[in-house]
Amino acid sequence: MTRISDLPQTLPVFPLPGALLLPRARLPLHIFEPRYLQMLDDCLKTESRLIGMIQPQPARNAGDADIPPVHRIGCAGRITQFSETEDGRYMITLTGISRFRTTGEIDGFHPYRKFRVDWTGFERDQGSAERDSDFDRDSLMRLLDRYFTARDLSADWETMREADDELLINSLAMLMDFSPEDKQALLEAPSLSTRRETLVTLIEYALRGGEGDIMQ
Structure with a gap:
């Protein structure tokens, strides 16, 4: 179990729309943009090897296109798998460690975004898997x-029936x-x-043919 005292007070942050990471879950990522290649190189030099995944907020004005606002709550993942392709791209896997709350963005010479973070209130994330007694x-x-x-999709039903509560619910989420806003609600x-x-609620809304984000 990771203790809050062991977690860093600053994080490099990857604002990727629709990419949701949850505690104890795994998120594969394909890194190819130069700024995020630099972020990954810098992250691998740290003891924690943590990257913060966070959802960008919808742009409010024209200036937001370059530096979009982000939601305050994200989830930090530790790099647990890493491989490099022949053309210099990275394939990595992040394992979710804990959610965090941003407290301010850090200006600097790094091409990627970096934030001061607070882990308070998310102590449960660093424990054992949760159970859902009413599931x-x-x-x-x-x-x-x-x-x-309805969407002509296939599924491994046997695996889903046998999966632990947390693994099934978080994997589906x-x-x-x-939408990114609905992912943020999850x-x-x-x-x-x-x-x-x-x-x-989200699945039922989609089956009714709903449009837009129900969590607004």
Whole structure:
């Protein structure tokens, strides 16, 4: 278990729309932009090897196009797999460690964005896997069957039936094609139960043919 006292007070941050990382989950990333190649090189030199994943907010004015605002809450992931392609790109896997709250952006000469962060309030993220005592798996499976059928998608149903509560709910939250704002709502859910409730609401809304973000 990672302790808050062991976590850094600053983080390089990767604002990638729709890319959701959750504690104890794994997120594969393909790094090729020069600024993020530099971020990765710098990160690999640190003891923690942490990168913060965060959702950009919708641009409010023309100036936001260059430096878009970001949500205050993100999730830090440790680089746990790393490979380099022949043309200099990186394939990495981040393993979610803990959510964080940004407290201010750090100006500097680095081409990527860096923030001061606060880990307070997310102590549960650094513990063991959560359980969802009210989880009705059969009901979720029926809902997913309707969703996948409507979109002509396939699924490994046996694996989903056997997966632990947290692995199943978080994997669905990360993989399903929701908007960045809805992904942020899933990230900010205070417990696994509320994340599952949010996930079900999003799927039901999509099945009704809803448009736009229901979490606005």
